[in-house]
Amino acid sequence: MNSNEIDIHKELKKYFGFSQFKGLQEQVIKSLLNKQNTFVIMPTGGGKSLCYQLPALIQEGTAIVVSPLIALMKNQVDAIRSLSSENGVAHVLNSSLTKTEIAQVKKDITSGLTKLLYVAPESLTKEEYVNFLKNVTISFVAIDEAHCISEWGHDFRPEYRNLKHIIKQLGDVPIIGLTATATPKVQEDILKNLDMTDATTFKASFNRPNLYYEVRTKTKNIESDIIRFIKQHKGKSGIIYCLSRKKVEAIAEVLQVNGISAVPYHAGLDAKTRARHQDMFLMEDVDVVVATIAFGMGIDKPDVRFVIHHDIPKSLESYYQETGRAGRDGGEGHCLAYYSYKDVEKLEKFMSGKPVAEQEIGFALLQEVVAYAETSMSRRRFLLHYFGEEFDDVNGEGADMDDNVRNPKTKVEAIDQVVQL
Numbered sequence: 183m184n185s186n187e188i189d190i191h192k193e194l195k196k197y198f199g200f201s202q203f204k205g206l207q208e209q210v211i212k213s214l215l216n217k218q219n220t221f222v223i224m225p226t227g228g229g230k231s232l233c234y235q236l237p238a239l240i241q242e243g244t245a246i247v248v249s250p251l252i253a254l255m256k257n258q259v260d261a262i263r264s265l266s267s268e269n270g271v272a273h274v275l276n277s278s279l280t281k282t283e284i285a286q287v288k289k290d291i292t293s294g295l296t297k298l299l300y301v302a303p304e305s306l307t308k309e310e311y312v313n314f315l316k317n318v319t320i321s322f323v324a325i326d327e328a329h330c331i332s333e334w335g336h337d338f339r340p341e342y343r344n345l346k347h348i349i350k351q352l353g354d355v356p357i358i359g360l361t362a363t364a365t366p367k368v369q370e371d372i373l374k375n376l377d378m379t380d381a382t383t384f385k386a387s388f389n390r391p392n393l394y395y396e397v398r399t400k401t402k403n404i405e406s407d408i409i410r411f412i413k414q415h416k417g418k419s420g421i422i423y424c425l426s427r428k429k430v431e432a433i434a435e436v437l438q439v440n441g442i443s444a445v446p447y448h449a450g451l452d453a454k455t456r457a458r459h460q461d462m463f464l465m466e467d468v469d470v471v472v473a474t475i476a477f478g479m480g481i482d483k484p485d486v487r488f489v490i491h492h493d494i495p496k497s498l499e500s501y502y503q504e505t506g507r508a509g510r511d512g513g514e515g516h517c518l519a520y521y522s523y524k525d526v527e528k529l530e531k532f533m534s535g536k537p538v539a540e541q542e543i544g545f546a547l548l549q550e551v552v553a554y555a556e557t558s559m560s561r562r563r564f565l566l567h568y569f570g571e572e573f574d575d576v577n578g579e580g581a582d583m584d585d586n587v588r589n590p591k592t593k594v595e596a597i598d599q600v601v602q603l
């Protein structure tokens with residue numbers, strides 16, 4: 183089937199109810215419909231799922247979607263099923279299925295009913311499944327969260343490395359890889375490991391013009407500094423990220439004592455408490471959530487007005503993801519990070535227990551964070567450059583939205599009197 187023969191706008195409306203494609207979706211879909219290997223790099227929330235869901239729904243055969251998280255797959259399957267009158271239009275294939283369920287999935291695929299088959303990478307290595315999939319019509323293979331294939335990404339999954347080998351056994355099917363990780367190193371790794379250096383690449387801009395970036399030197403007054411900042415943003419929603427659970431608890435308490443409605447969130451709290459604190463934040467029963475990086479995946483609160491990093495993150499990738507939770511609605515988003523070289527040393531010490539290869543990658547990523555914190559140039563330019571994007575720091579959108587541009591100053595030095603908190 184050729185993309186010229188189908189009115190994809192009509193199909194978009196029919197299946198998803200949208201009248202327009204978002205960003206590069208249309209070009210991506212056309213590329214895939216033309217059977218080209220396709221690589222998509224878009225920030226979180228950019229609309230990557232639709233890039234494979236729509237082509238899957240309108241083509242013959244079944245599209246295989248590889249995704250790392252069972253919860254994510256289940257969500258997507260439920261969403262797709264709600265668009266169709268047939269439950270069998272989408273299935274998940276994983277180790278938790280009974281024999282009867284597996285038989286049903288196979289039946290629906292064979293009959294041509296199933297348009298999207300979600301599989302965890304480890305299930306796709308099962309010989310039984312591969313043998314079955316070899317003998318049915320596969321429209322294409324989508325690798326979501328494709329950065330999982332790279333050790334330079336933030337979520338390396340060794341099973342992703344086997345995908346190329348398995349896809350080859352399925353015959354000549356196009357591949358679409360999708361990720362929100364924009365660093366050139368990770369991109370290279372993805373293309374190489376999926377053996378698709380011929381892929382047509384579509385990369386959206388990672389610029390978030392409504393976010394204001396600021397780095398402050400961390401001193402012993404950090405707590406009162408944070409309290410003052412929050413009081414200047416009275417009644418606004420914000421997230422404070424800390425490195426350790428202990429620090430999360432301590433800061434949440436300090437804020438509460440100072441009359442700020444705040445709750446802690448970290449993996450050491452029981453599931454019930456975590457869910458309650460998250461809901462309180464979403465429902466605006468509290469203004470601030472103090473959290474470890476355990477908080478935020480899939481959180482879609484549009485009016486988060488500030489994200490504070492009490493401690494520096496371990497990579498600029500994480501920093502971008504975490505600050506990216508501010509200003510989703512396009513309104514103000516203030517991203518404030520506290521920096522001290524002592525924290526860098528602390529992170530390095532954490533890493534020293536890891537295998538050498540991992541350590542080296544960890545140190546290299548951390549050095550970029552240090553360079554970002556210490557730079558005197560446009561922070562937006564620095565960040566986007568890290569993602570392989572050239573930003574015009576004079577005329578670009580959001581060019582004056584950082585401390586270095588508004589108040590040019592000399593390098594932030596790691597000063598000796600900073601107190602280890």
Ligand code: ADP
Nearest residue numbers: 200202203204224225226227228229230231232
């Ligand atoms: P990503 O995987 O890139 O993070 P998603 O695929 O989860 O993003 O999509 C983010 C949101 O954008 C979803 O709520 C989705 O329904 C919405 N969306 C996707 N495409 C469109 C479109 N063409 N028009 C309007 N909303 C869209």
Ligand code: MG
Nearest residue numbers: 230231326327
């Ligand atoms: Mg996605």
